[in-house]
Amino acid sequence: MGPRLRGRPPRIDGTLPWRAVPMTKIERETAERFAERYRVGPAEVSRRVELAVIGGDWGANGYTTMAQAGLLGRELRLRPGVRLLDLGAGRGWPGLHLAASTGCQVVLSDVPIEGLQAAAARARHETLAARPGLVAASARTLPFTATVFDAIVHTDVLC
Amino acid sequence: MLRACRRVLRPSGRTAFFTIHPTAGLTPAQRRRASRDGPIAVATTRPHRQLLEAAGFTEVTETDCTAEFAATTRAWLHHWDTNQAELAALFGEQVVAERQAVRRAQLCAIEDGILARSLFTASRPEERRPG
Numbered sequence: 281m282g283p284r285l286r287g288r289p290p291r292i293d294g295t296l297p298w299r300a301v302p303m304t305k306i307e308r309e310t311a312e313r314f315a316e317r318y319r320v321g322p323a324e325v326s327r328r329v330e331l332a333v334i335g336g337d338w339g340a341n342g343y344t345t346m347a348q349a350g351l352l353g354r355e356l357r358l359r360p361g362v363r364l365l366d367l368g369a370g371r372g373w374p375g376l377h378l379a380a381s382t383g384c385q386v387v388l389s390d391v392p393i394e395g396l397q398a399a400a401a402r403a404r405h406e407t408l409a410a411r412p413g414l415v416a417a418s419a420r421t422l423p424f425t426a427t428v429f430d431a432i433v434h435t436d437v438l439c
Numbered sequence: 440m441l442r443a444c445r446r447v448l449r450p451s452g453r454t455a456f457f458t459i460h461p462t463a464g465l466t467p468a469q470r471r472r473a474s475r476d477g478p479i480a481v482a483t484t485r486p487h488r489q490l491l492e493a494a495g496f497t498e499v500t501e502t503d504c505t506a507e508f509a510a511t512t513r514a515w516l517h518h519w520d521t522n523q524a525e526l527a528a529l530f531g532e533q534v535v536a537e538r539q540a541v542r543r544a545q546l547c548a549i550e551d552g553i554l555a556r557s558l559f560t561a562s563r564p565e566e567r568r569p570g
Contacts, residue, residue, distance in 0.1 A: 344457055
């Protein structure tokens with residue numbers, strides 16, 4: 281049985297980041313560590329390096345390249361009408377990119393709210409079929425109604 | 440987390456994810472090194488395929504992406520070295536040195552064959568209808 285959601289499920293129509301479930305100590309520490317990084321927009325040098333390494337400029341510093349993001353999109357058969365959940369989405373990589381490139385509808389979820397705020401700002405400059413949903417929550421206690429997504433993606437969240 | 444994913448995924452819905460993990464068949468000492476030199480959360484003791492199946496997923500596939508992982512780690516190292524002065528001005532010299540040290544240790548673990556990265560895909564099975 282999945283975790284019980286207290287109160288109503290969050291709106292996933294792309295308005296405000298929404299924290300649904302209290303964080304554990306580890307999640308709070310993770311959120312604080314990343315929050316500091318996300319509050320500062322990527323500098324020109326970071327953008328240039330990221331572009332050279334992974335082929336994108338999403339303020340990411342991980343290992344999923346642009347080609348691998350495309351592979352995720354094909355594996356998940358993303359297309360208009362598909363509802364995708366991106367867990368640990370950071371500033372929107374790769375979920376927001378997948379929504380822009382395939383036309384699917386995305387909900388971005390992560391523990392630090394600051395990354396989601398950056399993703400919301402970025403979304404305004406992307407051509408999207410629908411505004412992204414933004415939900416601050418732990419992947420351990422996903423605050424969504426059952427069977428609501430067609431596809432789920434995450435990159436190096438589960439290690 | 441995988442059980443939570445299964446719950447919110449519709450029947451026949453799919454998940455796909457990259458994950459960094461220790462390679463199979465390591466000694467306890469190698470496993471400890473893989474956990475130390477890999478990302479902070481490399482702590483899983485069971486293979487991901489087993490974790491997915493235990494969470495109720497089917498049609499599990501695994502594709503090894505360790506070569507690309509090594510190449511991307513080398514690229515981060517190279518471009519941070521090349522842009523060291525600008526990055527140090529932004530983050531501070533100590534932070535840059537620490538991050539590069541972490542990347543070098545991770546690359547050694549990959550090259551020594553104890554740390555890997557894989558793409559997993561899996562599906563939530565269709566609901567069985569009574570009768």
